[in-house]
Amino acid sequence: MAPTDPSIDEIISKIQACADATSVAKTLTPFLNNLSDQVFAARSHGQTDPIDALSPQLHSLAYLYFLVHRCKASHGFHPALMEKIWEFVNTCDGEQIRPASNKAFVFAEALVKMATESQQTCLLAQSFKDAIPILNNDISDVNPTHTHINYKDFLLYHYYGGMIYAYLKNFERAVEFFKLAVSAPAEVASAIQIEAYKKYVLTGLLQYGKVPILPKYTATVVQRCLKLQCGPYTDFATAYEKKSNNVIKAELEKIKPVLVRDKNYGLAKQCMEALHRRNIQDLTRTYLTLSIKDITSLIGLSSEADGESRVEGIIVRMIESGAIFARISHEHAGGMVSFLDDPNQHNSMSTMDIISTQIQRATAITASLVAMDQSISSMPAYLNKGLHMPDRAGFPMDEADYGMNMGYDAYADEVMIASFSSRVLGMLAVFATIACVSAFNPMSVDNSTKLTWCENQIGFCTNVCQELTKGAQCLDNRCDIMNLQYSCQCQGGIIPNTTEYTYTIPYFMCVADVQQCIHECPLSDNGCYSNCNMRNCAAEFPKKYNQTIATSLAATPTATNGPQFTGLPPGIFGNAANINRGPQSWAAFGGSSVLGLVVFLTVGVMFGNHHMD
């Protein structure tokens, strides 16, 4: 124990003194946070375990801290610890826990860490039912720093999860899980992935009759390794797809030792039975009625003794499980099977329930996907990559369109209405004083595109000003969506020359004009096209500021007729370091080709709050 830490007894008494929620939150939490780990491991004066002096109900918070530490320290299964955990989980006081939610989170994944071990234990103890609710929640987000879960845990989790599903005969999910394990990004193939692939082949054959193709993002090194190691399985799969009973049986016998060694023989045997079922299902497409004898010979079981009764049994089980719809009649000797159509007309409440649950799931997934998009597109690595994409005319238009087509309509509408409409209307009066003359008709462009442009302009201004004035904020940085008027002024009265840069309002308007020109060209009139493209954006549309504002300050804006649009001044863009200057780097707008709308929605809200209040 560090000398500055209070002794355990003092800690205990302090904990016991804070009984109600507010005092716990205010005083106890920072106090406990500051204690070092060793404190929790120490024993109190009388050599008793300090955790016993606390009651899980009254002192939930402190109890939690102690438990977390114990969980982390224990490497196996201790009945006493389990009892305490059990008791705690059942009786803890939610109010106290809430402020320490991150600590509770740590507790949860100390348990999860024990959970991959416990999954193994689960498999060994074979109590699969309990694992299913956990497995049913797909994992979409793994935060390794936060949760101390590593790559191997991820692979193992999906491997064991797939095995559990396969045991419960939910093969569709099993295939999903194995696929996730195999296609996880990797630099070196892991043995877990190889084993998962073997089971993936077998469960794929069971469920779909063929091995589903691995996704394109599977690491090539893994794929190579799989080809080397899983040869017998792929041979079996090819034989299986040919659907000839004898060939498959021969192949199965051939690789039986391999299967037994990998403990996959049971799965392979199930594949054989599934084959019969699949063949019968194929028959339903061709025939309305068949005698059982014919069915037996058609699916290749006529050579077996007792084949017919076995086939009848298979059919009855298939009817029970809903794999086919049929009725058997024994009026003729030997039995006739008539295949029916699906009697479910989907006009019942159960269908309605299914629809609602699916819609809810889809909405939830879309929401989390949008969140993921936003977080990715503000990452520095992504912005870096996006920057090096070539500039193309019409580029900014596309991203707005793409953003709309991604289905962010509702999202965009919401954000626009919520954060901009009132502010924008208020700004109109202010902007009346700024005489930014525009030859371009702002009304020809839709609102969301103008939103894009404005955000680009604002971001540009921030960055340029920071560059020109060595990190100072802008004095004035505004943009009006309605009429595309803007103003950008840095500290010390410096006004950047917007026509020298891209992703400013002048640039966008020029580009839009070029597009319009091209659009009006008759088809395949190359002369007309080249005429339109001749116009060099930024050079042809000199958008001058109102000189009165500029001349009232020290600096003067530079003339803009001359300079070609050479792209980007090195200070801003040539240097990758500048791009990573915070999330407000306006390279975000330039770089992200596909997520533009989402990105500047995020940043726009931030800007909106910052500038437009």
Place this chain on the structure above:
Amino acid sequence: MTVPAQQIVEQADASLKAGRFQELIPLYEQLEFQISAIEIDAVPLNTIYEPLLASYLIAHDLYSARSLVHRIPEEYRAQAPQLATLIRVLELMRQWERQNGNLKDIYTLLHQSRWNSSLAPLIALLQDSIQDRELDLLAKAYTSLPVQLAASRIWLAEDTAAEQLVASRGWRYDATAGLLYPRAPEVTPNRAIGLQEFGQLADIVAHLEVKQDAS
């Protein structure tokens, strides 16, 4: 404090006597966990395994039953003849599932073994559930079936089987052909659709149509 094991045992006994096996399953599962993990050997595990296994069989949850059997340590299996019988029943049921096998074996086993008083109500339930399930399946799958087939599924001799089925389930019997004509099981009526749900459905359809027009 978590509920002590004794209390749970008493609760379970009450349910057992009343034959409410559905309640038994979670009770016994918790008992098993508590006794093996926390209060070691507070109650002999034997008395838990047998009812739990029987309940799983009645609920037709063969996966859980199989996992339970794997979990039971060897020494228990040797000691308890009832447990051994139940395990044998489980295996037969699994065979029955897979290959539509002979139910008579199961019935014989169930009837001929001796069950102590605590398990007896469960065993009776088990037999009824197996029989009912199989007969429902036959009614669904067959328009006409030979008497022998039906008789093999239920615990009755062949000659009485036909009358029994006609009487209890309303099946038709044709003595000359030796065929039984099962009656298809009733379709449960749908619950009525509420106005709000109807509105939801209308919204969904409208939304889809808009999307279709737009694309």
